[in-house]
Amino acid sequence: MKGPGPAVAALPGVNGAPSVKSSGEDAGPSPENGAETFRVEERQAPTETGTLTLGTVEGTLDGPPVFSPDGRLLALPGAGEVRVWNVAERRVTGSYPLRDPGHGLAFSGDGRTLRYLSGTGSVVSLDVAGLPAPSDTGRTATFSGNGRFAAKEVGDTIELTDTVAGRTLGRIAAAGDVSFDAGGRLLAVTGDPVTVWEVAGARRVASIDAGGAVLAVALSPDGATLATARGSALETWDVREGRRIKVYEGAADAALAFSPDGSTLAAGANLLDLRTGKITPLALAVPANVRTTPTALAFSPDGRTLAFGLDGGRVLLWDVYERVPRGTLGTGTTPVDELRFSPKGDLLAIDAARTSLWDVNTLREVGEVGSWAAGPVFSQDGKRLRGVTLDGTVRERPVDPALTAQEVCVRAGGPLSKAEWSRLIPESGYRDIC
Structure with a gap:
């Protein structure tokens, strides 16, 4: 510093x-x-x-x-x-x-x-009690879109966890970057070959030989299509048949994301129409001194907004239908690692040096929830955020105001008295939040 x-x-x-x-x-x-x-x-x-x-x-x-x-x-x-x-x-x-x-x-x-x-x-x-002690395992993880399942790297294997039931589903003999389908039914893992696994049974269901080392993978929401980035080429594959569908030369990128309906694939600053094969480059307008390489991508649940996380620390919101920018969020100068929209699409969780919450409509930061080694992802009801800590455990924090107030009251052992409130929070009028 x-x-x-x-x-x-x-x-x-x-x-x-x-x-x-x-x-x-x-x-x-x-x-x-x-x-x-x-x-x-x-x-x-x-x-x-x-x-x-x-x-x-x-x-x-x-x-x-x-x-x-x-x-x-x-x-x-x-x-x-x-x-x-x-x-x-x-x-x-x-x-x-x-x-x-x-x-x-x-x-x-x-x-x-x-x-x-x-x-x-x-x-x-x-x-700061929740900050974990260092550990040699479980430092990276990816969550399914619905927030229920986590794929956590442990040594040269990947451990699958049901975060709602709080139980381990098993380990698969693979390691690398991973991608879930929308419901967490299938998981794709980079490698040579790329493998696709059934999450519930930790069973391999497909093996796809892309012809060399694959930089990144993405599964379509329904799990039927796989996108792979290898060298400068981006390729799409039929998962069930293991058949290459199309090659997009020069479109490969480490940041990949499917639209919710599976018809569009974002690869870095390019939009690929998978029905027509058309590639549309997007001009990411940012100040001249800001690094513009996309490091994370996320579509809103309705597919209208695409969020670009940049290595310069900013997040750009883009209107996919109108092909115009919606706004810029300034999170600092640390590269953005992860982006997640809430189920309603009104909030965006941005994970960089810290994890922050932003109101998508007003473009204002509305809260912080600490930092994790991997994550975050919203729970299915949108009331909590989950992440993986440095010690490899899955933890969650409330983001719903009512749940947050409830947790604070439990920690404090009840509401503050008027005298305590006046002494500790003199800038605000007294309220019984418990």
């Missing part, structure tokens, strides 16, 4: 006491990669120093970085947000908004809460 100058972070020492060494000139950002380097004492060798390089993150440091008591997490305050790093993983595991921060950050004694004093004098607490 690029800051105004060298930064120093206190890492808990062997006996739990913070220990810090002065930061010299060699502790500043690397001119080669822009990474911020923190010089700290090693926990097991307090007389020696080591270097913790987190990587390149756009933005500025608005205060000193803070370690959790056990040294597992590192909080970096920036402009309008704080990013929480998992030190062992060298990656962001959570991003939280800073609303009118008045003073610096501090972890609670058990490391489960991150607190700061707002400009109005209120203590704001951020729950």
Whole structure:
């Protein structure tokens, strides 16, 4: 993270006491990669120093970085947000908004809460207890369109999970990028050959030899058609017969998505009409300094809107019928990993360095739900978001206002009294939300 100058972070020492060494000139950002380097004492060798390089993150440091008591997490305050790093993983595991921060950050004694004093004098607490410990398995996953099934990479296999029933369906002997059909009945996995599996029985039902390494795959909503990107060619296949339907030269892209009715395939910034074979390039209008390579695609449930997630961190909404842009969402500078519309199409979940929720009609951000290793996806009723954490478990967060209020009340053990409300939330009138 690029800051105004060298930064120093206190890492808990062997006996739990913070220990810090002065930061010299060699502790500043690397001119080669822009990474911020923190010089700290090693926990097991307090007389020696080591270097913790987190990587390149756009933005500025608005205060000193803070370690959790056990040294597992590192909080970096920036402009309008704080990013929480998992030190062992060298990656962001959570991003939280800073609303009118008045003073610096501090972890609670058990490391489960991150607190700061707002400009109005209120203590704001951020729950970081759900951020997982590092794990060597289950870091990537894909969900079916209806949010019920998850395909989680575990070593050189893929574990299939029914997230509603909370049970494992089995493992398949394959590894690579995956794609579900709309209902989660079938799963396609990249490889040579590409394989298609029945989710319920974890049974292979098709093997398609595309003639070489496949970059990406996508299954049509009904599971009848498979799209593969190999080299510069995008090919469509009849899954049942294993027969190539058509080759689209020069249209291959790592980002693929079928429209809900299966008639259109988005491949990067191209729209392919699968009935006529026509390819329509779309001009993605963004500022000149923004990277425009699509990294994620998603159609709205009615098929009218196509969302483009870009490697420059923005999301473009495109009217497919009128062939005109609908608007741009600014999520930061981190590449967009995943896009998911809610079942009603009124919300869009964007997963980048953080997972944010946006109102599609007003183009405004309406909330954050933390960060995951993979996901997110809406539940079938649209009231919750599911994701896979770094430790490989599937977790969900409420996005429905009523469910959110209910969860807060359970955690708090009941409603705030008027006196507590006046002390903690003086900027808002009292309400009994429980």
